[in-house]
Amino acid sequence: MEQTLEVFDRLVRELLADEAKNPVAEHIPSATVYERLDLKLQKDGISTTELEAALKDLIFTSPRTATTGFFNQLFGGRQDKAILGDLLSVILNNSMATYKAAGPQIAVEKTLLRQVCDIIGWGEDADGTLAPGGSMTNFMGMLMARDAFNQNIRFEGVQQKMTVYTSIESHYSTPKNAAFSGIGRDNVRMIATDDQGRMDPEVLRKTIQEDVANGFHPILINCTAGTTVLGAFDNLVEASAIAKEFNIWLHVDGAYGGSVLFSDQYRHLIDGVENVDSFTINAHKMLGTPLSCSLIVVKDKKNLHNSFSNDASYLYQTDHDGFNPGKTSIQCGRRNDALKLWVLWKSVGTNGLAAIVNKQFELADTARDYVRRHPDYSDYSVDDTVAICFNYKGILATELCTALYEHSELLVGYGSFRDDTFIRLVTINATNDTDDILNFFKTLETFVAENDVVFKK
Numbered sequence: 001m002e003q004t005l006e007v008f009d010r011l012v013r014e015l016l017a018d019e020a021k022n023p024v025a026e027h028i029p030s031a032t033v034y035e036r037l038d039l040k041l042q043k044d045g046i047s048t049t050e051l052e053a054a055l056k057d058l059i060f061t062s063p064r065t066a067t068t069g070f071f072n073q074l075f076g077g078r079q080d081k082a083i084l085g086d087l088l089s090v091i092l093n094n095s096m097a098t099y100k101a102a103g104p105q106i107a108v109e110k111t112l113l114r115q116v117c118d119i120i121g122w123g124e125d126a127d128g129t130l131a132p133g134g135s136m137t138n139f140m141g142m143l144m145a146r147d148a149f150n151q152n153i154r155f156e157g158v159q160q161k162m163t164v165y166t167s168i169e170s171h172y173s174t175p176k177n178a179a180f181s182g183i184g185r186d187n188v189r190m191i192a193t194d195d196q197g198r199m200d201p202e203v204l205r206k207t208i209q210e211d212v213a214n215g216f217h218p219i220l221i222n223c224t225a226g227t228t229v230l231g232a233f234d235n236l237v238e239a240s241a242i243a244k245e246f247n248i249w250l251h252v253d254g255a256y257g258g259s260v261l262f263s264d265q266y267r268h269l270i271d272g273v274e275n276v277d278s279f280t281i282n283a284h285k286m287l288g289t290p291l292s293c294s295l296i297v298v299k300d301k302k303n304l305h306n307s308f309s310n311d312a313s314y315l316y317q318t319d320h321d322g323f324n325p326g327k328t329s330i331q332c333g334r335r336n337d338a339l340k341l342w343v344l345w346k347s348v349g350t351n352g353l354a355a356i357v358n359k360q361f362e363l364a365d366t367a368r369d370y371v372r373r374h375p376d377y378s379d380y381s382v383d384d385t386v387a388i389c390f391n392y393k394g395i396l397a398t399e400l401c402t403a404l405y406e407h408s409e410l411l412v413g414y415g416s417f418r419d420d421t422f423i424r425l426v427t428i429n430a431t432n433d434t435d436d437i438l439n440f441f442k443t444l445e446t447f448v449a450e451n452d453v454v455f456k457k
């Protein structure tokens with residue numbers, strides 16, 4: 001183990017030094033990846049020296065998600081204290097099903113969830129758990145909604161026509177989860193949005209009324225706090241009034257933007273969150289922990305027990321259910337995803353978490369301001385988000401993003417809203433500063449100038 005840790009230490013130091021010089025890794029086309037890298041598994045093993053060389057080649061050519069060249073997705077950057085926590089959870093290798101196997105790590109997870117519930121303003125009935133990503137925590141939300149509608153579905157299977165409501169701008173996990181849960185993709189109603197990308201409450205209400213008239217059972221309204229493309233926040237106050245009116249479970253998919261909960265300055269974007277039934281936050285997005293760290297909290301914990309508990313005498317041998325979170329999780333053996341966020345939070349405090357969130361909005365304001373001030377750019381962004389949507393000199397976003405990637409200049413993606421397709425710069429990496437954002441535009445502009453011929457129409 002000692003020697004292995006030395007290898008780890010060397011590899012990481014070399015990688016970090018190289019990242020500082022080359023923020024974007026060498027681009028290896030997928031067609032040539034098996035020729036370029038020695039990935040084949042052989043009958044006989046190799047020496048540690050050979051292994052280290054093979055690993056170096058592999059990690060040096062892997063996409064760099066923590067550098068000033070990565071703006072591709074809704075995660076990025078490295079919060080070093082969170083990494084410390086995650087590395088320790090690997091070494092400890094506790095499984096988060098029982099107190100017997102994870103001991104105080106269970107209390108770490110419980111503390112984390114308790115404090116999130118406290119910040120929302122929920123009392124002792126509230127609780128939560130973690131699952132491997134927002135798609136999965138959203139799935140848990142949907143299952144609880146389904147079972148809260150009819151507790152027999154768990155035993156008898158689905159026999160009623162149920163419907164689910166989410167905006168057309170919401171994440172694709174909702175239709176996928178509808179398939180998994182027996183509700184069916186065709187029974188997901190994709191509700192129109194306003195011109196800021198927020199679910200239209202009047203369309204929502206009318207669609208529910210029509211479904212009820214047609215014999216459907218509406219069981220879930222899924223609101224999004226931070227839509228994938230524009231970063232828009234659905235209005236939770238209006239949605240919760242509708243959920244109450246029709247007695248429907250209200251879940252908030254805050255995988256992307258839910259962490260505004262920690263910021264006094266931006267919490268207003270999720271005003272009304274205390275009135276929802278369940279709420280998902282991906283700490284590996286706005287808070288910058290390593291993948292994955294996804295929390296779901298629920299106002300009434302009996303729903304967690306109803307949907308996820310199963311007796312297993314080989315497993316639950318000591319302590320009461322409150323300390324055996326295997327009774328409320330989707331997995332059996334479960335990775336300790338709580339420790340990384342707990343270490344970060346312990347280290348920087350709630351104010352530090354707020355500062356991480358606020359920094360991203362500040363960087364986004366810088367970027368939006370740049371785009372709006374420079375006539376070569378067309379702007380598609382909405383305010384109060386960390387997604388900056390634009391096109392440059394009328395160049396097709398798809399082409400420009402791919403060219404920047406293939407030339408190892410920048411990793412940035414594109415998205416669409418209504419009839420427009422545009423580049424989407426996400427300022428999710430709170431370890432960047434203003435200069436890194438301005439440098440993004442400089443790199444893009446220089447690249448276009450030097451590759452003019454590529455883009456000529």
Ligand SMILES: *Cc1c(COP(=O)(O)O)cnc(C)c1O
Pocket residue numbers: 074132133134135136138170171173224225226227228253254255256282292294
């Ligand atoms: C990222 C995201 C998800 C999915 O989360 P994963 O952790 O990638 O599974 C769901 N909803 C929204 C709004 C997201 O941004």
